[in-house]
Amino acid sequence: MARISAxxxxxxxxxIGVALDLGKSGEPYWQPIFAGYEPxxxxxxxxxxxxxxxxxxxxxxxxxxxxxxxxxxxxxxxxPPADEGxxxxxxxxxxGHPELAxxxxxxxxxxxxxxxxxxxxxxxxxxxxxxxxxFGQVESWPCRVVPLAVNVIQYxxxxxxxxxxLGKAIRRAVESFExxxxxxxxxTGGLSHQLQGTRAGLINPDWDKAFLDGLTRDPDGLxxxxxxxxxxxxxxxxxxxxxxxxxxxxxxxxVDELYRFYHVPASSTAVGHIVLANRGDRV
Amino acid sequence: MTESSxxxxxGTTLFDGRMSRIGYHLNMFCMSLIKVENRAAFKANExxxxxxxxxxxxxxxxxxxRRWNDMLDMGGNVYYLAKLAATxxxxxxxxxxxxxxxSPEDYARMMIGxxxxxxxxxxxxx
Numbered sequence: 001m002a003r004i005s006a007x008x009x010x011x012x013x014x015x016i017g018v019a020l021d022l023g024k025s026g027e028p029y030w031q032p033i034f035a036g037y038e039p040x041x042x043x044x045x046x047x048x049x050x051x052x053x054x055x056x057x058x059x060x061x062x063x064x065x066x067x068x069x070x071x072x073x074x075x076x077x078x079x080p081p082a083d084e085g086x087x088x089x090x091x092x093x094x095x096g097h098p099e100l101a102x103x104x105x106x107x108x109x110x111x112x113x114x115x116x117x118x119x120x121x122x123x124x125x126x127x128x129x130x131x132x133x134x135f136g137q138v139e140s141w142p143c144r145v146v147p148l149a150v151n152v153i154q155y156x157x158x159x160x161x162x163x164x165x166l167g168k169a170i171r172r173a174v175e176s177f178e179x180x181x182x183x184x185x186x187x188t189g190g191l192s193h194q195l196q197g198t199r200a201g202l203i204n205p206d207w208d209k210a211f212l213d214g215l216t217r218d219p220d221g222l223x224x225x226x227x228x229x230x231x232x233x234x235x236x237x238x239x240x241x242x243x244x245x246x247x248x249x250x251x252x253x254x255v256d257e258l259y260r261f262y263h264v265p266a267s268s269t270a271v272g273h274i275v276l277a278n279r280g281d282r283v
Numbered sequence: 284m285t286e287s288s289x290x291x292x293x294g295t296t297l298f299d300g301r302m303s304r305i306g307y308h309l310n311m312f313c314m315s316l317i318k319v320e321n322r323a324a325f326k327a328n329e330x331x332x333x334x335x336x337x338x339x340x341x342x343x344x345x346x347x348x349r350r351w352n353d354m355l356d357m358g359g360n361v362y363y364l365a366k367l368a369a370t371x372x373x374x375x376x377x378x379x380x381x382x383x384x385x386s387p388e389d390y391a392r393m394m395i396g397x398x399x400x401x402x403x404x405x406x407x408x409x
Contacts, residue, residue, distance in 0.1 A: 014374075014375065015374060015375075015376065018374070029395075059362045059365075060310075060313075060314055060317075060360075060362045060363050060365075060366065061317065064310075064311060064314045065303060065307055065310055065311060065314075065363075066311075082317070083317050083318070083319065084317060084365075084366070084369065085316055085317055085322075085365065085366040085367075085368075085369030085370060086369045087319070153298065153360060153362055154298060154303055155297050155298050155299040155300075156299075192398075194295065194379075194399075195361045195375060195378070195379045195382075196295070196296060196355055196361040196379065196382055197294040197295050197296055197352070197355060197382055197383075198293070198294035198352070198382065198383055198384060199292075199293055199294030199295050199383075199399065199404055200294075200379040200380070200382045200383040200390075200399075201379060201383055201385075201390060201393055201394055201398050201399040202398060202399045202401065202404060203394075203397060203398025203399065203400075203401075204401040205397070206401075207401070228288055228289060231289060231292060231295065231297065232292050232405055232406075233401065233405070235295075236295050236296070236297070236298075237361075264394075264397055264398055265394040265395065265397075265398055267374070267375065267376045267394070268375070268376055268379050268394060268398075270398070
């Protein structure tokens with residue numbers, strides 16, 4: 001059967017992709033950020049996942065205000081990088097895993113999570129920046145990806161509790177897939193940041209640290225945080241952090257925190273990053 | 284959780300159903316700029332390109348004058364407005380600086396210094 005061995009939480013700041021694509025990763029501003037991902041790059045090279053379930057949000061690239069799915073699962077064979085207004089990133093196309101994705105879609109819907117099924121989608125920085133951060137600059141991505149897009153732009157996003165519960169259902173879906181697959185799940189977005197209004201630039205390191213602590217030790221507690229707390233404490237765009245709870249829900253109740261990294265700033269954002277391994281499954 | 288409690292958060296516009304309704308055409312204009320041919324058409328003649336969209340007169344003026352906070356107040360969402368900034372060759376951070384009423388340099392300095400502090404920025408009541 002397929003199994004989820006680990007989860008990774010990471011920010012997906014677009015400027016990180018731009019810095020990497022323009023060859024600026026060695027500049028003093030960016031160097032600490034890329035250095036902070038080196039241990040995870042080494043870890044994932046050893047872990048060699050067959051598939052990554054990548055929880056992210058589309059930033060008005062494939063979905064617009066015309067159609068706003070709360071949870072959408074990509075079932076396509078391939079996803080091209082999106083043009084977000086400055087041309088598409090020069091990164092490889094993302095290879096999907098239609099068999100696993102369709103199995104997950106069916107399992108999740110029968111498990112009462114009403115997923116939107118997507119067969120055609122361009123993927124923006126929300127998906128490709130995390131891949132760049134953990135795999136670096138490559139000719140082709142070393143594993144297949146099941147994209148899971150969450151609406152966090154149009155209020156209200158799904159609640160943290162709903163996201164956490166979806167993560168648990170994702171685990172059931174993966175573990176009922178008969179092929180032997182090592183699956184790693186990524187939750188992306190955050191940490192604290194606000195891009196808009198006169199409060200733009202808000203950063204809350206105490207909140208971020210507590211969130212990372214809670215992710216490892218008290219996910220049930222985190223899942224009870226209401227939206228107003230995210231917006232007030234972590235900024236209007238900090239509400240993206242609910243997506244990390246999908247990743248966390250797919251893991252064991254008790255996990256090992258293998259690595260953590262935190263850095264301010266990347267552009268307007270606190271870069272957060274954590275690697276959590278299931279105890280039973282750790283190689 | 285009520286709408287009014289969100290309104291207590293200073294300097295923050297919640298992109299809820301009301302704002303989405305007000306800003307629908309403004310945001311869909313911005314969305315159109317993800318296509319390279321539309322960016323070219325907009326840059327060639329901004330006013331005539333805007334005729335394709337059902338913007339209000341105020342939204343239209345705010346776009347032409349790049350008044351970011353006014354666009355925000357009229358239903359613009361930052362991720363959509365970012366497409367307009369990108370068409371101008373500007374990153375999202377430029378947009379954020381403008382909304383914060385800071386020069387890009389001052390905004391970048393604030394961020395390098397750890398960002399805007401949360402203390403004093405939680406509530407309009409102080």
